[in-house]
Amino acid sequence: MRELLQIIFDALSLGSLYALGALGIALIFGVMRLVNFAHGDFIAFCVFAMLWPSIDAAAIVFAGQLPFYLLIPLLLAIGAALSILSEIVVFRRFRNANPATMMIASFALGFVIRHLLLMLFSSRPKSITLWPSLGLPVEFLGAHIPMLQVVTIIITLAVLVILVLFLKRTRYGLEMRAAADNFTMARMLGVRANGVILLAFAISGMLAAAIGLILATNSGTADIGMGANVMLIAFIATVIGGLGSIPGAVAAGFLIGAASVVFQATLPHDARVFRDAFVYGAVIVVLLVRPQGLFAPKSAKQRV
């Protein structure tokens, strides 16, 4: 029972991370059919924004020293600003390009951000300590769960609730859903394309910042490649969830997180290092059974 509870919490917290990532990718994909490969580098950028640029091994914590009620809004603002800036400078010019070109452009942008960070901070991982009290375990029905896992899950649920309310109850949310469903039609009916796309980028950037905060608190280090893994899984989750479906992306994020944890717990010891191979294999199997994704929206159906 205790072990089961442990596994459930592991799965939920890992799934939360993937779900937040998938959300950031799905929002942008929804409005402009762009698979944003720079998302992982946005995450890393937000983490490094807490540090002062230096190539020494010891990190000089700068913004990271602020109290949490200032730090969190500041990082969210940085994430949103970076994301909006990339849309204005780069992606706006690719509105009519084909998706492969856009994808490569976003990858190139990520490449630029990553090497900018490398130049400023060197490739050495740096340690940062954010809120060490979150690492302490709390006792829950006899199992010791790290506080951070509980916080991660609560934050994710809160973000999801806020986002759902935003999308379903506000005018901007309505415009965004309309744009995701049929962009041309939405524009004809008076939805401002630039506004909606900027909003999607801003939210996506804030999600990247949130992931960065969780990752940094969890691992206690800042590493240039830290966003890449989340971004990959999030990208896969977006497709498995059904491209263009926001609830689908979230659900698939949780599903992949759960699958990773379950494989980790149930595979025989020798096969455990091959966990990721099993996860990717499962992804291929899911795609073979449902190529359009698990929760494909009706609008994504192929029209002939």
Add this chain to the structure above:
Amino acid sequence: MSQRPSVIRQTIITPIVLIVALLIMAALSYQFGSRAFNRTVVEMFINIMVVVGLYVFVGNSGLLSFGHISFMCLGAYMTAWLTIPPVMKSITLKGLPAWLLHTQLPMWVATPISGLFAAVFALIVGRIIMRLSGIAASIATFGLLGVINNVYSNWDSVTGGQGSIVGIPPTMNVWTGWIGGAVAIAIAYLYSISRSGLALRATRDESVAASASGIDIVRERLIAFVVSAFIIGLAGALYAHFLSIVNPGAFYLRTTFITLSMLVVGGMYSLSGAVSGVVAISVLIELFRDLEKGVSLGGHTIGLPNGVQEIAIGIITIVILMYLPTGLTRNQEFSWRRWPLQRRLARPVQTALKELH
């Protein structure tokens, strides 16, 4: 009335131009280049093989593949298993089967075997993956990359795990590199004028019309997948002989995206685009590498700070794609006359992801 011109006579000029251009580069670098420069040229030839291999699948089918670098991995490790002296293998790679442990083949035999190995593997997984289309197929190839990388990074007794395997005979020079590039271009050309290549391009441009005309999409895609896997397997083997070490990290995301960028920058639907994309990016890399080392100006050496190279290349890639979204060659082939088909069908190029709209 003149006779109907044959496809070969109309298009043969493209591979000839490309191969001769590469030969000139090889000869110039052999004659005038330093040792380090020659290595850069060999690396460029290997990248040409990879990107031409990618073109065979991506360009003809219109599906973006993230998984082809795993074939490079398969080819590189196969040639490592076949060519490392048995004495070294018995220490570092204990898990190999006995017959493989005691074989040692020359590079000229091991390289084609490595290509075939990648092709056979592609035939097996392709039968499954090629049933998908659009972005689902792209993600499935991503899954393939993940599986192969994970297995090769962790199967310590056979692949040496995360570390590098050393001891592969370093037998590459500009001429072997050129031969590799020429073989890749020749295979890609022959495929693209073959019946299967024409059929596959028909499915790329109008999949519904193509299947209504009796084209078996899955079969044609599978053929292209296997041919491209063979070329990239060869490239992987040559890459192993070039570096004389292999490690799984070299065949993962970074290489995947850089080769895809080269293809898209050149023009993903043309063979000339594949080759010129690699040449353009390689020239840029070399140029900035020199600038980082410093330029001598009146006794002072002025150099760019380290790391500017990658940033500049990223920015230049974005700028090229902004102004030439269909690549440097605009998806057309080098030739004296335009391909008649292309002249008649002047329509915007569509992509793998168009079904999502």
